Amino acid sequence: MDQLKTSCARCFATRPARLIAISASLLLAVAPAAGQSMGEDAAPGMGLWRSAPEYPVPYGIPDPADIEEALKRVGEYIDRNCPIRWVDLDTGLAVNPESPGVAHPGLEFGLFQPISYEWGVTYAAMLRAAEVTGDPFYREYVRLRLETIEKLGTHYLGMDPDVRPRRFIPRRLLEPHSLDQCGAMTAALLKARSAGIGKDLGRFITPSIQYISEGQKRLADGTLARDRPLPDSLWLDDLYMSVPALAQMGRATGETKYFDDACAQIIRMTERMYLPELGLYRHGWVSAMEQHPSFAWGRANGWTIMATVELLSVLPEDHPRYGEILSIYRRHIAGIAHCQGTDGLWHQLLDRPGTYEETSASAMFVFALARGINRGWIDKSAHGARAILGWNAISTKIDDSGAVQGTCVGTGIGWDPAFYAYRPVSPHAAHGYGPVILAGAEVVEMLAQLGDDANFHDSAVHIGRTPDW
Numbered sequence: 031m032d033q034l035k036t037s038c039a040r041c042f043a044t045r046p047a048r049l050i051a052i053s054a055s056l057l058l059a060v061a062p063a064a065g066q067s068m069g070e071d072a073a074p075g076m077g078l079w080r081s082a083p084e085y086p087v088p089y090g091i092p093d094p095a096d097i098e099e100a101l102k103r104v105g106e107y108i109d110r111n112c113p114i115r116w117v118d119l120d121t122g123l124a125v126n127p128e129s130p131g132v133a134h135p136g137l138e139f140g141l142f143q144p145i146s147y148e149w150g151v152t153y154a155a156m157l158r159a160a161e162v163t164g165d166p167f168y169r170e171y172v173r174l175r176l177e178t179i180e181k182l183g184t185h186y187l188g189m190d191p192d193v194r195p196r197r198f199i200p201r202r203l204l205e206p207h208s209l210d211q212c213g214a215m216t217a218a219l220l221k222a223r224s225a226g227i228g229k230d231l232g233r234f235i236t237p238s239i240q241y242i243s244e245g246q247k248r249l250a251d252g253t254l255a256r257d258r259p260l261p262d263s264l265w266l267d268d269l270y271m272s273v274p275a276l277a278q279m280g281r282a283t284g285e286t287k288y289f290d291d292a293c294a295q296i297i298r299m300t301e302r303m304y305l306p307e308l309g310l311y312r313h314g315w316v317s318a319m320e321q322h323p324s325f326a327w328g329r330a331n332g333w334t335i336m337a338t339v340e341l342l343s344v345l346p347e348d349h350p351r352y353g354e355i356l357s358i359y360r361r362h363i364a365g366i367a368h369c370q371g372t373d374g375l376w377h378q379l380l381d382r383p384g385t386y387e388e389t390s391a392s393a394m395f396v397f398a399l400a401r402g403i404n405r406g407w408i409d410k411s412a413h414g415a416r417a418i419l420g421w422n423a424i425s426t427k428i429d430d431s432g433a434v435q436g437t438c439v440g441t442g443i444g445w446d447p448a449f450y451a452y453r454p455v456s457p458h459a460a461h462g463y464g465p466v467i468l469a470g471a472e473v474v475e476m477l478a479q480l481g482d483d484a485n486f487h488d489s490a491v492h493i494g495r496t497p498d499w
Contacts, residue, residue, distance in 0.1 A: 080489070086373050088422040090486050094474045097421070098163050100428050101470045105159070107432025108152065108463055109171055111141040114178050119195055127181065134195050135185060137178070142460050144175045145199050147271060150214030151464030154274075155471065157221050162471040173227045176219065179203075180228050187233065203234040209246055209254065212238035213271035217340070220278035239279050242272050243291065249317065252291075253298040259443055262317035266303055269295060270333035274340035281344040292341050293351040299334070300358055309365020310380055313450075314443035323445045326380040329438060329461065332394030335362050336465075339398050342407065356407060359398075363408055366395050367416055374423025378438060378450055385451045389427045389436035393465035396420035400472035404479055414476070414484065414493030421473045424466060429457075437462030 066083055083089075116127045119134040127135055142149060153172050160168035183200035194201070203219075206212035216238040223231045242254075249255050249262060254272055256263050273292045280288035302322075303311045310326040311334055338359045345352055369380045375387035376395055399417040402408040427435045437459040444450060477484055480493060487496040 082489075087419075087426050089419070089491075090422075091418065091477070091484050091491060092422060092425070092473070094477050097425070097470045097474050098165075100425055101159055101163070101467055102165070102167070103430075103432035104428060104434065104463060104467055104470075105156065105168060105171065105432070108142060112144055112149070112175070113138070113140050114144075114174060119197065134198065135182060136195075136197070137182070137199055141458055142463075143199075145179060145202050145215055146460065147210050147214040148460035148464065150216070150218040151270075152460070152467070153215075153218035153464075154221055155464040155467035157218075157225055159467050159471040162475050169225065169227070172218075172222055172225075176222050176228055176231070180231060180234070183234055200234065203238050206238050206241040206245070209242065209268050209271035212241055213268075213275050216242070217274035217278050220275065220282055224278075224282065235279075239275065242275055243288075246272075251298060252294060253302075254295060255317075259314075260316045260318070263443065264299065264302060264315040265443060266299065266311050266313050266327075266330040267333045269299055269337040270340075273337040277341045277344050286349075289341075289345055289349055290351075293345070293349070293355055296334075296338055296341065296355060296358060297351070304361075308381055309361060309368060311362070314445075325444065325447065325450055327441070327450050328376050328378055328380050328388050328391030329394070329441070331362075331366065331380060332391040332398075332465065335359070335366065335398040336394050336468075338362065339401050343401070343405070359402070359407060363398065363402060363413070367399070367413060370395075370416055370420065374419040376420075378453065379447060382447065382451070386455070387423075387436065388438050388455070389424065389434060390438065390459070390462040390465050392420060393424050393462065393469040396424060396469040397465060397472050400469070400476040403476050404472065410480065410483070411492075411494045414480065415491040417473060417476065418484070418491055421469060424469060427462075428466065433457040434462040434466050 115138040116125050117123060117136055117138045118125045118132050119136040124138075125132050125135060137144060153176065156168040156172050160166065160172075179200055182198065183204060186194050186198050186200060187204070191205070202211040203215060216235055219228075219231045219235050222228060223235070247255050247257065253264065254268050256265060256268070273295055276288045276292035276295075280286070280292065300311075302315050305312060305324055305326065308326060311331050312322060312324040313327040313330040314325075315322050338355065342352075342355055342359060345355060366376070366380075370376055371383060371387055373387065375389070375392040377383050378385040378388045378391075380391075396417050399408070399413050399420065403410045403414055403417065429435055435457050436455050437457070438453050438461070439456055439459045440461070441450070441453050483494055485492055485496060
């Protein structure tokens with residue numbers, strides 16, 4: 031049976047009118063999918079139940095080799111589009127980094143920047159893919175870029191800070207001014223150092239960890255905050271921009287204070303942002319608001335569940351808050367699982383199926399489900415089929431070149447549904463690549479662990495031993 035692929039969601043263009051008409055899809059219930067008629071030639075009687083539906087995405091147990099092929103395609107795409115090409119920042123001309131007399135060396139950017147929070151996720155994902163698949167391509171990708179960044183940083187560390195150019199790449203790590211600049215990258219640097227990459231990545235890790243711990247604005251109770259878009263705002267995204275780095279620092283140093291802070295961030299954000307009626311989180315919260323609008327944006331929930339997974343993966347089980355963090359993860363997973371779309375992906379606003387299916391959040395959720403199964407945090411029989419369906423749907427978003435389609439572009443906090451529903455999507459949105467690689471790698475590991483427990487029986491995917499009929 032030919033498998034149909036879901037089309038990527040359309041970007042809705044705004045019009046230069048004073049009032050913008052809002053699609054009826056936001057205002058009306060989503061029409062149910064029509065039942066597929068089998069026609070008069072279908073098998074009669076009891077044989078009808080064996081009829082194969084025309085699923086819009088591949089359905090069944092994926093071949094790990096196919097997953098690895100898709101991951102390699104994505105990896106090669108970002109290798110081509112995040113190149114290492116040295117330039118003189120003063121002239122823009124290509125240079126040999128070993129040549130004398132180049133005062134301000136830098137890198138020419140491709141589609142993606144080698145230092146960004148999105149690429150921090152991507153480096154971590156490539157290291158995970160290397161671990162799961164054994165393919166040296168992924169580790170080499172990380173090594174080449176991080177050692178180049180290290181070389182650049184060494185050059186500028188020997189320069190008076192007052193005369194450093196504003197646009198030298200390692201500045202975000204050496205002189206961070208926001209969690210976005212340093213958090214995800216620092217977590218990746220710590221993982222890379224643990225993998226034996228780099229000579230002295232600590233020179234970049236230390237200022238970033240200090241910024242997360244001491245430099246970023248916090249509320250009176252210690253919750254990381256911003257004065258954007260309004261004073262004393264909480265962004266759900268900031269959990270991933272802080273917790274994984276703190277967790278990895280705790281793992282690297284054995285100092286409990288990093289684990290304590292990471293746990294506190296998740297717990298305090300949950301107290302303010304969790305929506306128990308949905309099992310999901312609101313994207314933003316502002317201290318001065320009496321009522322807090324609740325928009326369960328997909329990727330913000332993805333950042334949250336990934337941050338929780340990153341912490342649980344290294345948090346000692348005898349830590350006093352381990353049980354609380356595990357409970358938070360399980361509650362969130364239940365909410366996420368409940369709102370998975372019938373085609374396997376999750377929607378831009380998770381509780382509003384009239385909004386488009388979004389790739390980066392879907393990949394984050396598949397990663398979190400598969401990691402939970404692999405670590406024994408959740409019931410594999412209850413959640414394994416969801417993770418598999420999710421991956422099968424995500425695989426249709428990887429085009430022949432390796433580009434990831436259907437990813438929402440960078441998004442701030444909004445206070446109305448249209449803001450989220452009409453955010454554009456683009457294959458150049460860097461947010462999709464790391465999560466897709468993480469999801470695929472974790473599903474490969476999950477299938478390896480499940481072995482014969484992952485099977486197709488009675489026309490459905492089951493995890494567990496099933497009887498022969």
